[in-house]
Amino acid sequence: MGVRVRFAPSPTGEPHIGNIRTVVFNWLFARQRFGQVILRIEDTDRERYQPASIPVIMDGMRWLGMDWDEGPSRDALERLGVDHADAYAVGGSYGPYIQSARLATYRRVAEELIERGWAYRCNCSRERLERVRDRQRAAGEHVMYDRHCRNLAVPVSPDEPHVIRLRVPLEGETVVRDEIRGKLVFDNQLLDDQVLLKTDGFPTYHLAVVVDDHLMEISHVIRGDDWISSTPKRVLIYAAMGWDMPTYCHVPLVNGPDGQKLSKRHGATSITEFREQGYLPEALFNFLALLGWSPGEGEEQEVFSREELVDRFDLFRVSTSPATFSYDKLRWMNGVYIRSLSEEELVERLLPFWQRADLVPDPCPETMKPKLWRIVPLIQERLKTLDEAVEWTAFMFVEIEVPPTDRLVPKGMTAEESAQMLEAARDLLATIEPFEPDAIEQPLRELTDPLGVSTGQLLGTLRWATTNQKATPPLFGTLAAIGRERVVGRIDRAVARLQEVS
RNA sequence: GCCCCCAUCGUCUAGUCUGGUCUAGGACACGGGCCUUUCAAGCCCGCGGCAGGGGUUCGAAUCCCCUUGGGGGUACCA
Numbered sequence: 001m002g003v004r005v006r007f008a009p010s011p012t013g014e015p016h017i018g019n020i021r022t023v024v025f026n027w028l029f030a031r032q033r034f035g036q037v038i039l040r041i042e043d044t045d046r047e048r049y050q051p052a053s054i055p056v057i058m059d060g061m062r063w064l065g066m067d068w069d070e071g072p073s074r075d076a077l078e079r080l081g082v083d084h085a086d087a088y089a090v091g092g093s094y095g096p097y098i099q100s101a102r103l104a105t106y107r108r109v110a111e112e113l114i115e116r117g118w119a120y121r122c123n124c125s126r127e128r129l130e131r132v133r134d135r136q137r138a139a140g141e142h143v144m145y146d147r148h149c150r151n152l153a154v155p156v157s158p159d160e161p162h163v164i165r166l167r168v169p170l171e172g173e174t175v176v177r178d179e180i181r182g183k184l185v186f187d188n189q190l191l192d193d194q195v196l197l198k199t200d201g202f203p204t205y206h207l208a209v210v211v212d213d214h215l216m217e218i219s220h221v222i223r224g225d226d227w228i229s230s231t232p233k234r235v236l237i238y239a240a241m242g243w244d245m246p247t248y249c250h251v252p253l254v255n256g257p258d259g260q261k262l263s264k265r266h267g268a269t270s271i272t273e274f275r276e277q278g279y280l281p282e283a284l285f286n287f288l289a290l291l292g293w294s295p296g297e298g299e300e301q302e303v304f305s306r307e308e309l310v311d312r313f314d315l316f317r318v319s320t321s322p323a324t325f326s327y328d329k330l331r332w333m334n335g336v337y338i339r340s341l342s343e344e345e346l347v348e349r350l351l352p353f354w355q356r357a358d359l360v361p362d363p364c365p366e367t368m369k370p371k372l373w374r375i376v377p378l379i380q381e382r383l384k385t386l387d388e389a390v391e392w393t394a395f396m397f398v399e400i401e402v403p404p405t406d407r408l409v410p411k412g413m414t415a416e417e418s419a420q421m422l423e424a425a426r427d428l429l430a431t432i433e434p435f436e437p438d439a440i441e442q443p444l445r446e447l448t449d450p451l452g453v454s455t456g457q458l459l460g461t462l463r464w465a466t467t468n469q470k471a472t473p474p475l476f477g478t479l480a481a482i483g484r485e486r487v488v489g490r491i492d493r494a495v496a497r498l499q500e501v502s
Numbered sequence: 503g504c505c506c507c508c509a510u511c512g513u514c515u516a517g518u519c520u521g522g523u524c525u526a527g528g529a530c531a532c533g534g535g536c537c538u539u540u541c542a543a544g545c546c547c548g549c550g551g552c553a554g555g556g557g558u559u560c561g562a563a564u565c566c567c568c569u570u571g572g573g574g575g576u577a578c579c580a
Contacts, residue, residue: 010580045579126578133577140503143576163578181507190505190576198578205580229506229575250507252573257513259572287514290529294515300528302514319515321508322573329514329530339543382542392541445539459539471541 003035004219007061007068008209011041012048014270015057017325018224018254018262020064021288025251026222027066028289028313038216039071039090041098042209043080044202051080058088060271064281064288065306070216072097094216099208106203109211109241110164110196118240119196121156122149122165144192164197166206166233166240174232179249180318186232194233206230210237218246222315225250249315252292252322259324267327278353278386279330282306283337287330289313291323303336331384338383343376350376350389357390359397371396374481378473392473396481400468402493405501407464410457418461419498421451425462426491435484437476444476465494 005026009015030037039058043049054077061068070092077085080098096102113119122145129145136143145165149156156162168191176184196207203211213221228250238245256266268274274284282305289309290302296317304312338346350372354360360368379392409418428443429435448458459475466487472478479487 008580012580042580048579122578129577137503142504144504165578184506186506192576195578200578202578204578209580224574225507226574227580252508255573261573290514292514296516299516302529319508323515324513326513326530332530335543379542381544384542455539457539463540469540473541475539 002219003030003033004038004217005030005035005222006038006040006213006216006218008040008042008212009057010045010048011043011050011053011057012045013050013053014272015053015060016262017269017271017274017288020060020271021254021291022222022224022251023061023066024064024285024288025293025313025315025318026220028309029220029222029315031310032313035219036069037067038092038094038218039068039097040212040216041072041080042205043098043100044205044208046200046202051082054080055082055084055088056272063271063275064285070094070097076101099203099212102208102212103201103203105215106197106207106211107201110203110207113166113196113237113240114164116240118167118236119164120150120167120193121158121162122193122195123156123160123162124148142190144190147193150193161199163195163199165193165195166236168193168233168236174235176228176231176235176248178228179247179316181228181250181320184228184231186229188232191232191236194230196237206234207237210234210241210243213246214238214241214243220249220315221246222249222251224253226253249318251318252320254291255322255324257324257326262325266325276387278388279334280337280341280349280386283334284330285309286337287333291325293318303333335384338386339381341380343373343380346376346380347372349386353386353389354393354397357394359390359394371481374477378477378481382473393481395467395469395472396478399486400490402490402497403464403468405497407468407470408461408494408498410453410461413453413457415498415501417453419495421453421458422461422465422491422495422498424451425458426488426495429479429484429491430488435480437474437480440479441476462491466490 007023007026009019027037029035039061041054068090071090072088073091073095074085074089076096076098077088079101082088110119114121124145128148132146133143149165150167169188172188174186174188174191176186178184194206195204197203212218231248235245254262256262258266262269268277275281285306286304286309289304293313294317295301295312295314341349347369351360351364354372355362355364360372364372375393375396379389382392383389405415408422409415413421424447425444428447429440432439432443444458445455448455451458463469463472463475466479466482482490
């Protein structure tokens with residue numbers, strides 16, 4: 001039987017990067033085995049439901065280069081109010097792929113479970129349930145439903161509001177085979193009579209996921225290990241219905257640097273944020289694939305193309321212990337990918353960041369392209385994220401403040417000497433032809449001798465005068481990028497400021 | 503509280519299944535050096551770990567038990 005995996009997000013907000021890592025594992029496994037990836041929307045929680053997050057999730061997957069073979073159809077998406085439904089629609093023969101469109105199926109299975117003696121109706125109020133739990137907690141007992149409605153002399157009528165609960169066996173054990181962790185054994189006595197169908201007619205996750213995974217013929221359930229402890233409840237449903245179980249693979253969760261669940265306070269957590277902060281999708285994808293998986297066997301490679309990952313990923317080698325998300329390492333890897341980009345490619349990727357910072361008009365005028373082409377090689381090996389290009393290059397696009405005088409006077413020189421030095425540089429730069437890095441470099445260097453200053457004194461001060469920054473890309477290229485007119489103007493203003501104080 | 507999962511440098515990890523070749527290897531970060539007009543990049547060097555305690559064994563990071571620590575679950579959330 002072929003591999004069929006699913007990604008089943010619930011549209012309750014921005015997808016968390018930890019969940020995305022799990023999607024990456026699913027996707028890699030499916031592609032490697034020439035299987036299918038199914039996207040299913042689990043919108044059974046009506047209270048937290050946010051329809052706007054559906055396209056966000058889909059955009060995020062696409063941005064990371066992950067496609068899906070089956071998923072919501074155009075009609076289904078339109079019914080949910082998704083704009084440009086066409087762009088996201090895939091469809092497939094196991095639909096609908098949105099749980100709110102499958103309510104009748106869940107109800108049918110729930111009723112069948114009652115008939116088979118594996119479920120029962122319950123009309124306990126939330127207040128009563130809370131009281132029971134409070135009492136159990138106070139008494140230090142295992143907190144679970146007290147099964148009040150399980151053996152009522154007169155069962156709860158189907159006509160009054162009620163939920164349907166799973167009738168968990170009172171004895172014995174439920175065994176879950178996990179392909180990554182081995183055999184997991186659970187004592188049935190500790191399993192709750194889980195609600196399967198809520199009063200509002202929607203299924204809970206436990207019912208819906210089992211029904212859908214079965215009907216959609218999912219072969220491998222690859223998900224976070226936070227689902228482990230509730231797995232036996234679902235295994236019981238399979239058993240009750242006489243269905244074959246999928247292969248379970250529980251992968252470790254992703255924590256923040258402090259070992260706690262990764263959250264906004266640690267940094268970016270949603271794909272949208274990573275994108276806006278200037279991470280390359282191919283770098284993030286590579287990084288995510290290594291979060292919990294490694295090629296092993298003395299292999300030391302860490303930078304892998306998508307194709308290599310598809311080829312070499314091994315689901316059954318995935319680690320069992322949680323990983324900490326290291327922004328430092330991601331930044332490093334992003335830099336590796338940025339450096340490997342062609343200059344054309346990098347210009348294209350940088351453009352939106354410059355435009356968002358209002359340094360470059362949108363659309364970018366053709367006349368501006370040569371300037372961008374000049375800039376990119378100067379910053380390529382300095383960038384860790386794309387958005388850093390803005391700070392690195394802003395002074396090449398817009399006018400700067402005149403630097404403070406103490407920055408314009410190098411060690412061992414007076415303000416007057418420095419002013420003279422800058423004027424000499426100014427005169428040179430005003431006339432040099434062409435105003436290109438190669439043409440500028442030699443004459444400028446030769447200026448140090450007659451002036452009796454060091455290269456550091458001259459270039460360092462010139463850097464401050466023309467950029468108002470301590471660190472910049474290589475100076476000769478930078479001057480050329482700024483342009484002769486502006487360079488001369490900036491030096492003049494710097495000299496003027498020095499003359500004020502001397 | 504109860505249940506479950508996990509445990510190698512600060513972090514990601516190789517090694518654990520199939521004990522010896524591991525005085526534990528790599529990467530990020532960090533420190534130092536080289537290069538150098540600054541910042542990067544690159545190269546070299548360094549720092550740094552088998553959570554603790556019991557077993558089993560000629561021999562344990564590797565197998566078993568306990569403790570500790572971390573994480574997860576404990577909902578008419580997913």
